[in-house]
Amino acid sequence: MSGAEHVEPFNVKRAALAATVGNMLEFYDFITYSFFAIQIGHTFFPTGSEYGSLMLSLATFGAGFVTRPIGGVVLGIYSDRIGRRPAMLLSFALMGAAILTISLTPSYNAIGIAAPIIVIAARMAQGFALGGEVGPTTAYLIEIAPPEHRALVVAWQPASQEIAATAGALVGVILSKTMAPEMLDSYGWRVAFLLGAVCMPFGLWMRRTLPETIPQGEAAAPAEYRTNHLSQARRHIGLIALALMILASGTISTYVTQYMTTYAQNTLHVSSTLAFAVSLVSNGIQFVGALFGGWLADRLGRKPVMIWPQLITLLLTYPAFLWIVHAPGALSLLVGFGVLSAIGSLPFTAFYATFTEALPQNIRGGVFATVYAVAIASFGGTAQLVVTWLLHVTGDPLAPAWYLLLAAIVGLVAMSLMPETAPMKKHPGKS
Template sequence: MEGTKGFSVKRAAFAATIGNMLEFYDFITYSFFAIQIGHTFFPSQSEYGSLMLSLATFGAGFITRPVGGIVLGIYSDRVGRRPAMMLSFALMGGAILAISLTPSYKAIGLAAPIIVIIARMTQGFALGGEVGPTTAYLIEIAPPERRALMVSWQPTSQEIAATAGALVGVILSKTMAPEALEAYGWRLAFLIGAVCLPFGLWMRRTLPETIPQNESGAERETSNHLVLARRHIRVIVLALMILASGTIATYVTQYMTTYAQNTLHVPSPLAFAVSLVSNGLQIAGALLGGWLADLLGRKPVMVWPQLIALLLTYPIFVWIVHAPGALSLLFGFGVLSLIGSLPFTAFYATFTEALPQNIRGGVFATVYAVAIASFGGTAQLVVTWLLHVSGDPLAPSWYLLVAAVVGLIAMSLMPETAPAKVRRT
């Protein structure tokens, strides 16, 4: 472990990931209430137009992710993981409060969507610099034989956030009238996350630092990141492909609430339950993937589950479309979510281990943010557009299949970095 002597590793991991979880809860909650937010801030003559404007604003949060990844990622390498994580968390907190408290378009006119767009871009900047430092931190505090399991709390915390958002959506949709949910119910979902912000800030202040403090900032200049990154260009390109694949899968999964309501016309409680169940199973899959990656190595856990997910995607979507109901949506999509989540914990460990510590936070954050900005910010827009122009409810599966193939090819070419496997070779 680097820099955590005398400090509980479990407590440090919890403090890092609880902040990550709270940030992703508020970021992801937007996608669950895209319809209601569209009506509040982006009134339009058509339901499709309002939804597309709302999703475009959701995508605006991805534009600033690469900037946040570069700025906060390099900041974490030069100054420390803890200050970078504290800064990203504080920025997220301000953006959350802005979105949840901004009056509607009817109340203040054009100022409402402008404020929301700026807040989304601030969230994107914060999250762009969140994942790299947090993932690097988890690797740096973990014993070598448990690195993948420790890093599994990075995607797990994101899925816990998504599950919490879906659970809040289920509860609100069951207890509130549709008019109340649209008027202020979605704001309550954001404010629940805002209430947790002081706790997250306090927890992160207790984290020990893992970056050696005897090195001056001048010894970790920004230019060194570019020079060292070029030596790892093959792994970086493969990582970008894998993250693109995983990002598309993640945000199409988050879109299932809207898809189930708008395209399959199922009741709102069932639509939210789909996200709740699938995200809950992805939590189990992320942790299981980390445990297996430490036991069996990184590559087998990346390649084989990804191949199975690829083969199951289209048949499961056919079942869901032709027999939309609780069984097909909850079981079918749940199975796909569980299997599809296994490879990415192993990937997180592989990519982080393949990078030297002095560029780890910046490179991971930048590559992650570029992939998210390019494919996460457009995923739901692309799916909505495909559904609109094709009229085929199977359209989401087309996008998922292409993404899965790209991810499988890149995973098969990634190096094996598990300490036990590397020592044997």
């Protein structure tokens, strides 16, 4: 069941906009932390070494992933039983409270050990909120979309994440150009966070107007729901395993890409302005790629759009990193990461559509949210720590490439085994 019959046609575009605007604001707040990991480390985790401060800051970034599976289970199941809109409103409100807390927490030098404790707690609240955001939102987009445009509508889920990352990188470019390094360390990163916080009321207002896609009166009693949910989930265990592999591949790629701001500054020793510009360009390209991938998946089918771009990404990753490492500069960084971003963003939109289409509506939000959150927590939360550690122990600036290659191989294998779920299309010239 697509669920589209529960939303009037003239409301579909507005409903998709409201859902993805909220998603974009939540991801802006979550991802912006990684762009300012160095500055946040100086504020809350002062140590005797840059490496130690950065690792503690990235560990706190990772703490936000620990609670994502919990949020995925709780809010995902809540969305299946009660409705998509209440779940999306709750996750959004929690994210708003957490981001304000991080933005306004005094530094370690001002309040001591309480500062990192408060920030870690707020990151964990953010993780819970975001864990329950993706599943209900993706399910909602599938349910409001007409069958012939499902992949394109669902593409706004990853596309909104790229808008968020692009906005975060743009803010970073502007702040790094207009502020001295000590000002960026002191309060510049707080400005970036507060810009997201001030948009929260708009997102809440938009989401309050969303039409619901879960039919009223169809919610099962708790015990009955748990039984049905588990039994149906077991029947889809193979699909879930493949989804975990693909999401692991995708999240490693995503969070290593977000780490390139820090990598460019710490490892390649380029200016912070160029480092933020690289993230701005790569995320902007991934936004276009996500939508283009959805458009292609509606016309060519889901599997071709998953498999072929993933294979090309696998073949290009190492040569791109070789160029970047041996000739670090604006041309190699912008073109190298730009090409990888453009091609690598195509497969995962098709995957989002495939996985949500393959799940029954009454378990769609909970299963998608849980699988997504587990994969992100296991691999997204550790990706930047692993890359930083690999760079430190090997001294090899190509270490991120090896990690990306391993992830790409796992993703390609799983994508080749996924079912084709695209509705049958009429071909030109045929009736």
